Amino acid sequence: MIAPPSAAAGAAARTRLDGLAKPLGALGRLEDAAAWVAACQDSCPPRPLDRVRLTVLAGDHGVSHDGVSAYPREVTGAMVAAMVAGGSGANVLARQHGVAMQVLDVAVDADLGGLGPAVVRHHLRSSSGAIQREDALGVDEVRTALAVGEALAGEEVTAGADLLLLGDLGIGNTTPAAALVAATFGVGAEEVVGRGTGVDDTALAHKTAVLTDALARVGRRVDDPVERLAALGSADLAVGVGFLVGAARAGVPVLLDGIVTLAELAVAEDLEPGVVAWCAAGHRSTEPAQQLALDKLGLVPLLDLGLRLGEGTGALTALPVLRSAVLLLREMALLADLAPGA
Ligand SMILES: Cc1cc2ncn([C@H]3O[C@H](COP(=O)(O)O)[C@@H](O)[C@H]3O)c2cc1C
Ligand SMILES: O=C(O)c1cccnc1
Numbered sequence: 001m002i003a004p005p006s007a008a009a010g011a012a013a014r015t016r017l018d019g020l021a022k023p024l025g026a027l028g029r030l031e032d033a034a035a036w037v038a039a040c041q042d043s044c045p046p047r048p049l050d051r052v053r054l055t056v057l058a059g060d061h062g063v064s065h066d067g068v069s070a071y072p073r074e075v076t077g078a079m080v081a082a083m084v085a086g087g088s089g090a091n092v093l094a095r096q097h098g099v100a101m102q103v104l105d106v107a108v109d110a111d112l113g114g115l116g117p118a119v120v121r122h123h124l125r126s127s128s129g130a131i132q133r134e135d136a137l138g139v140d141e142v143r144t145a146l147a148v149g150e151a152l153a154g155e156e157v158t159a160g161a162d163l164l165l166l167g168d169l170g171i172g173n174t175t176p177a178a179a180l181v182a183a184t185f186g187v188g189a190e191e192v193v194g195r196g197t198g199v200d201d202t203a204l205a206h207k208t209a210v211l212t213d214a215l216a217r218v219g220r221r222v223d224d225p226v227e228r229l230a231a232l233g234s235a236d237l238a239v240g241v242g243f244l245v246g247a248a249r250a251g252v253p254v255l256l257d258g259i260v261t262l263a264e265l266a267v268a269e270d271l272e273p274g275v276v277a278w279c280a281a282g283h284r285s286t287e288p289a290q291q292l293a294l295d296k297l298g299l300v301p302l303l304d305l306g307l308r309l310g311e312g313t314g315a316l317t318a319l320p321v322l323r324s325a326v327l328l329l330r331e332m333a334l335l336a337d338l339a340p341g342a
Contacts, residue, residue: 001273001274004274005036005039005278006039006041009044009046014031014035016329020328020332020333021338033280033302034325034326035329038329048162051100051160052098052162052319053099053101053164054090054099054101056083056102056103056167057169058104059076060076060127060170061131061173062129062172063132064076064170066130068175068206069174069196069197071171076170077112079169080103080105080115081115089313097320099165099319104152104239105122106145122152125137125235128233128234128235128236131217132213135231136232136233137229139226142226142233143226146239146245146271152239153244153249153252157247162252163254164243164253165257165315166256168257169311170236171197173234174196174259175207176232180228180237181289181293182211183215184270185292185293189215193211195286225267229267237263248272256282256315258307259290259293260310280299281302283303283315284301285307286306286308303318
């Protein structure tokens with residue numbers, strides 16, 4: 001069980017929000033967001049979110065050889081290189097918003113050593129297993145990946161972070177992510193399957209069949225979250241789960257992204273109840289599994305822009321909104337000072 005954010009600081013933030021120079025509740029969900037940051041920091045008003053860090057976890061997936069994506073596996077390694085070079089969508093937004101960003105090859109099926117030791121320092125395997133036929137990885141590998149994720153979150157906290165962002169990269173990753181959401185919440189493949197990178201109707205039907213086969217293959221064994229990650233997840237997804245647990249344990253809030261980070265949170269919350277209280281949803285993705293997980297976990301996203309890119313781009317796009325919420329709570333005048341008796 002993870003200790004929750006400070007109820008007292010959250011309540012103090014609500015009181016202060018009610019007293020600001022505006023009608024009661026007029027800042028809508030920005031008020032919820034500001035109170036959440038205050039609770040996470042145990043401070044009212046909260047500090048500005050100046051030090052923000054994004055970790056992108058990259059990996060390949062056995063299913064990417066089975067026609068579940070609109071793009072080939074080789075794109076994963078190429079996009080990691082693009083991130084190191086600064087040309088991905090996430091890089092553009094991270095630069096714009098002053099976010100320190102790192103990309104890690106957790107399970108990419110390519111030799112990325114040439115990109116530098118930092119990128120490959122947590123390379124755990126080359127692709128995870130094809131979940132409709134075999135387990136994604138072994139239970140021992142899951143435990144290693146969870147520990148790596150917790151350690152990564154710890155490194156980020158030590159580097160100084162008011163807020164952590166998590167992103168994903170890996171052709172095919174919407175399939176294991178959807179499988180984890182389905183298994184966590186006990187729903188069928190049809191309820192979680194999505195078009196990912198943009199598969200056509202034929203490929204969508206095939207992706208649904210792959211998900212159905214995967215869920216049927218594993219049965220009730222996946223009631224256990226570690227078994228679930230081993231059977232239906234991947235090394236990179238398991239590192240993401242550990243990262244969220246580590247951030248929550250350290251008491252540092254996380255702004256979530258799309259289907260992959262929501263799948264990671266769904267499992268993390270099973271593994272360590274209380275993680276969700278340290279997370280806010282950046283945006284609503286077009287992926288049904290992401291939307292289902294948001295609803296089941298009780299998260300209301302800040303933005304709904306039809307994004308379906310991943311990499312942390314939804315979280316990065318929502319960051320200025322969260323920052324605005326904090327500054328409003330910090331800097332707005334009190335109505336009682338402007339108009340005593342109003
Ligand atoms: C060029 C390119 C850049 C990306 N950046 C993130 N994704 C996203 O799309 C992929 C998941 O969708 P699916 O399961 O359909 O393969 C992952 O790589 C994810 O990070 C990308 C995908 C592509 C093609
Ligand atoms: O929801 C997402 O983040 C997403 C959707 C499609 C492809 N990649 C990521």
